[in-house]
Structures are given as structure tokens and as C-alpha cells.
Amino acid sequence: MPQDKTGETRAFPNSKLAVLRKHPIFCDLDPEALDQLCRYAKHSMLKRGAAIFSKGDPGNSLIAVISGTVKISITSADGRSAILNLIGAGEIFGEVALLDGLARTADATANTNCEIFVIDRREFLPFVRSQPALAMKFIELLCTRLRWTSDQVEQVILQNLPGRLASALIRLTEKHKTEPAGRTIAITQQEISEMVGMTRESINKQLRVWATRKWVRLEHGAIVVLDAKPLQALAEAGSEGD
């Protein structure tokens, strides 16, 4: 299927390169190395809901998202599930299992229709060794992830519903910091509830309270943050007030 020669293959020979070049991990690589990496990458289109990998699978690949978003989540024995992260276009995921070779720690599923590419561990590891700077980049990535995850633990243990919800909204607006004002987050309340680990009903009730105060506006499958300041305050306040 991949008859890569000089760049002419299927639909998106350059989109891979574009994603890699834009990503902080790979942006400093020389063009030749980038090109080689592109040849390793297998392109793939996914329908919403498609499973990419599951918790416990052997972790043999690194995945980059070209378009759409991917949901990283875990599901308990009794069916409740928690969303650990949402990966958007231009981001990569699956690096932990790629790097240490152990099982995947969570499930990854296409949250929208997605375009991704996959780099195999067997090809990638030697590549990393041939590019010492890359190891440092991965260290930075892992540190970032660790900070994010520690933050989550902190939120979940120390904060109550309003605090956690506020934190989640702040984090989400910071990710899509496209427009400075009028932050619209495309997400369902169900999804938010799974990110903060509380029920949809509770989340909805809290959001309504904030809507009457003009802190947020609720739309279909989206939340617009109108005034981030009081939310920021709540996020930092431990477990006070609402």
C-alpha cells in the first residue's frame, strides 16, 4: 500500500510532513530526518467511535493526530468511564507505551472522525537513538504530561465539584486558545462530567448557576466561557464556595 518514493503516494503525502514540522518534538529535526520519519508513518482515517487501542494492549506505536480529536479514557469494571485527556490536531499521544514498551495504560478512541498517522516502535526506537536531541524532547514531553496528570490528581483529591469544573473549563480554554475572547469549547456535558469524574446531572446544575451569572453560556454540545476570572478564582480556591 505505501509505495513512497519521492513523495507521490496517496491523498496526503505532505500533511504528515506538515504535522511533524509543526510539532515541538520534531520541529528541530533536519529535513532529511523528518522525511525518513514520514516514510515510517502509516496514514489512517477513523470514524467517530473507532477504537485506536485499549488498555492492556502491547504498546507498539506512537500516534499523531492530523485532524479531529482523540479521547484517552479508562473504563471501570462496572462501566463507569473517565476521560483522562483529549488530543487535538497537531498533537501526539501513546508515547509512554512507545518508550517503555509496556502495556497501554488507557483506551484511545476517535472522539470525532479522525485522520491520524502511526509510527511503529520497531522503526521509531532506532530513529530516536540516531537523534540524541530527540530524547531530550521526549523528556520534556513526559515532564509536561506528568505535570498535567499530577494536576489532575490534585484537583480530584482536593477540590469539590465547582472547583473541579472550573479547573476543567480553564484547562480546556487554554488548550484551544484560538480567540482571546469568546472562548467556545466544543464538548458535551456528558464528556465534561467524565473528565471531572462527576455525574452529568451535577455538572449541568452547576453550569446553569454560572450561566445565570453570565460566567458561561451554554449551547448545544458546546460551552462558551464569558468571564474566566471568577472561574480561575474558583479553580485555585481549593474547595470553597460555588
Add this chain to the structure above:
Amino acid sequence: MPQDKTGETRAFPNSKLAVLRKHPIFCDLDPEALDQLCRYAKHSMLKRGAAIFSKGDPGNSLIAVISGTVKISITSADGRSAILNLIGAGEIFGEVALLDGLARTADATANTNCEIFVIDRREFLPFVRSQPALAMKFIELLCTRLRWTSDQVEQVILQNLPGRLASALIRLTEKHKTEPAGRTIAITQQEISEMVGMTRESINKQLRVWATRKWVRLEHGAIVVLDAKPLQALAEAGSEGD
């Protein structure tokens, strides 16, 4: 556990070397490099309760524990605190801020009287660059940490008190896997409660229930796990039963 019977006891020029040589991160370094690292390391004794660093501090060092245990925790505005990890003899901590140069994400305090040594970022980073294998070791360490922390998020979001407590006990026994049977964990109930994010009273009541079933035995400042199997089952069961 560290029996200092023979010559190398209090003077410690060698204990540094011993700790480094035993640690998975450094064990593969050649003796010369180890020696150099030892010269960088500043030795220090701490009384129980002493602060090593605080959340938000600039992260300029890596710390290794020679004896005693160090508590990694966070405290919210209203005084509640959560223990993220306990670092024992032979382990290292503070690597995230060391590696990415940003602020510390949590507080570190001596949980018992401690003997530690400290390696400065300015000296350590060039050293890492001179030892490419070391970067890979750090990647592995970070992956391990990330798995641990993700696990914590999973526990806290998906499990109820019995599940979380059981998970915590299992984790703790696995850390000190000294004797196969008769796992004694030296920890106060207050500390456990801060690790699982619930109150001491609730923890105590649950532990008593298990004690009557002979799953655990409670001692002063210690818990003995008598039968790990039912606990293991609970830890994996999501949020069922007790």
C-alpha cells in the same frame, strides 16, 4: 533495612556511591562517571518534618534518599493536604523540575529523620548530555512515574473508599516487598487517609471491618496485610462492595 555494621557507616563518602550504584538509573554508568557524580552530590541530614522544597519553588536539583522516607504532597488553600508519593531509601525524586527547569509541582518534606543528597541542575544537565544512555534511563523513570500517576487518577475517579484503600495497601506492600508473607507497612492511618484522599475516620472504620475478617491486622503506626487476595480483588473491582 540498611545495616551499617562494617566499616562504611557514618562518614558517607561511600554511601553516596553505594546508593548511586544500586539505583537503576545510575547502575550502568562506568565507575569514573559515578565518581564524578558523587563529587557533585551535597550530603545532608534532615529532621522529621523538615521541608526540602515547596510547590512553586524553582526546581534546581535532583534529590536521592539514603535513609528515611520523604513525603511528596500538596496542600490546598484551606489546609487539606494530599500525599502523592512516599520516597524511600535508595530512591530519587524531584526529577521533573530538574529536567524541565520549571517550578516544583508539589511539596517535599522529611517524613522521618532522613539522610539525603542533592545534585544541582547546573552540574547535572551537562553530565546527562555527556552520558547519552542516561537520558534513556530518565525516560524510563518518567514513564514509570506517569504510569503511577495515571493509576492514581483512575483510582480516585472510578473507585469508592474500599477500592481506593485496597489499592493503596496493595501498592504499599509492593513497594516494600521485603518478605513475601507478613507484609507490614509502617504508616499511620492519617497518612493513608491523605494518600487516598479520604478522612482518617472513614479509613479507620473500613480497616476495622477488614481486621475482623483477618484481611489485615492493625498496629501502632503500622498495618499488616494478612491476606492480599481479597484486597487485590477489591482494588480491581471498580466501585463495588466493601
Add this chain to the structure above:
DNA sequence: CGGCCGGTGTGAAGCAAGTCACATTCGCCG
């Protein structure tokens, strides 16, 4: 157009865990 499904909004009732307020026991140290 009408049906239906996924997302949203809301109230009543239940319960797991927190809070508070103690009593008890242990181990250390003067």
C-alpha cells in the same frame, strides 16, 4: 414532514462519606 435520538434541564429521594465530638490506648521522656 414526522419521527427519533442524542444532548440538555430539573426535581425528589437516598446514601456514602464528611464532620464533630469524644473516649481510649500507646509509647516516649522527664
Add this chain to the structure above:
DNA sequence: CGGCGAATGTGACTTGCTTCACACCGGCCG
């Protein structure tokens, strides 16, 4: 030994969040 502080044990009351049971609304699709 005796006393004091830290760790443990326990019950009565409160509460924040869940559960359950719905009604509504919008948008897509045959």
C-alpha cells in the same frame, strides 16, 4: 512512675453528590 502528645477507635448528625425518573429541545434523515 506518671504524664503528655500522638495515634487510634467510635458514634450521632450533616451534606454533597448520586441515582432515578422524567420532560424538553434541536437537528438530522428517511
